[in-house]
Amino acid sequence: MDNKTAFVDVLYDQLKDHLDKSKLNSMIEKPKKESMGDLAFPCFELAKVYRKSPQNIALELTKEMTLPNLFQNVEAVNGYVNVFLNKEEVSSYTIQKALSKKENYGNVNIGNKGVITIDFSSPNIAKPFSMGHLRSTVIGNALARISEKCGYNAIRINHLGDWGTQFGKLIVAYTLWGDEQKVKENPIKELLKLYVRFHEAAEQDEKLNDKGRQWFKKLEDGDERALELWSWFREESLQEFTKIYELLGVNFDSTHGEAFYNDKMDRVIQLLEEKKLLKESDQAKVVEIDDDLPPCLIKKRDGTTLYATRDLAAAIYRQDTYKFVRSLYVVGNEQTLHFKQLFLVLEKMGYKWHKGLKHVAFGMMLKDGKKMSTRKGKVVLLEDVLNDAITLAKNNIVEKNPTLDSKDNVARQVGTGAVIFHDLKNYRLNDIEFSLEDMLRFEGETGPYVQYTHARASSILRKGDYQESNDDVNISDVEAWSIIINLLDFPDAIKRAYEGSDPSQIAKYVLELAKAFNKYYGSVRILDDKEHKQSRLSLVHSVQIVLNEGLRLLGIEAPNEM
């Protein structure tokens, strides 16, 4: 069985008078260094009970211990009881497990086929897909895949920002300065220019903002010309976004944006009124939330609705259509308050499913220590960054592997891999200072490093004419042990990533495994020794499988050659 439970059983034998199994289980830790063993039990807490020094307790425990086959050795060091796993047995068991389960290795069934909706990416129509939206897109995509790996049925929702006063402003700008031909040729960049120009002009002329609001009112009232322009901008934007999603390998089950909920908000307001939750305050309608939070604004003084109203309608709609057990919102850090309010309002409305809602926040993409601003045109376009990355990857390939087929495809995989990995490798709540240089780095702890390791493993399997077999795996290389430990840890890494909604757990995992493999590769000639070749290739194959699967969970492809 599980190594840890086996160790608990051994300890329980001697310590049952003072500690129960679950307590023991929580006390066991992983030693800092591999040389100290595989599992450790600290004896410091027992010092008081036994009135002896931790060192002596460890020594006595060790002396009296009867080890099952799973363990090879036990040592008492500095007040710790350290056990060493039986390397050959564990190695063979782990490799065979990975080989037999293939890409299903590491699956953990937490979800039981329940539905999890994931609201992510959600760019604003008629604005460029900026670096800021990259974060939500790649984090959400990874979480969807991780959730599926954990047995959930993931529904990917792109909650497009396709409604609001901004469209009124854009229509004003277009009617004043727009050129149909230019917009058709290069929709996003032209629309951005118009948007920026509008804000510059509005600083001089306040009346422009009023005009914008008027046009938005027309849009809400169903004015034909306004709707025509709106749906044109929406279509063009969507096409641009699709290009980026294809490049990144991201897809959605629903692209209902905010506009979709226009006719679903009356019901929400009605429900709120029925439950007597709606209060008037400064001529606006709000829901008051106890605690210390400010009230949630539902309706403006002029009777129009807000972001929160639409999000309420969306949450209810999603529960009705998908019957989700969990629902994630992958939206920036700065909206924490909004989601706290939203969830509390839903709780007050009596929806039990509010417990499954979670705001998966992330830090901002900063430029010179500050937030990037679309209004001032200070944006970095994701498409440009991706294209830079792909070009750089291509240059590398031409230089390093000139005979490679399908250079363009591999360049795409490696370039986007670098950008995605750079975003996912650190904890999501950290802010990221935008740095093209960092993002396009292909050496060290990067996506291409992991991809390269995968390609190396694939290459060796090709060169060694690897055939799968059911023969016993027998690994005796000491250098292989850290690979085995990492392979063993894969399911736990997935669990950590899911539970913390934290893709960086997978990124870190995959880096550790790649490092361990490269170290092994540097010290052991895998194909030279006929006797060990098949076992070693089995090890290489397990690594290849797990790297491939780990990268896939992050939304990164793993080329077999690069």
Next chain:
RNA sequence: GUCCCAGUAGCUCAGCUGGAUAGAGCAACAGCCUUCUAAGCUGUGGGUCGGGAGUUCGAAUCUCUCCUGGGACGCCA
């Protein structure tokens, strides 16, 4: 002003529910390709874990306080 998040090596960051001499990568320097992909491997140097106090056998980790940076705080999304 109130609330939230962060402060670890020159830079970017790990460090799980407190535990053994604080770890990586980048950058710097020194090595390793007639032999499995050098996008790799090996080695060297570099840290008062923002400051102070407390809890504890033990604190980068928990509590308090101060400093610094960022963010949010009703008619935007």
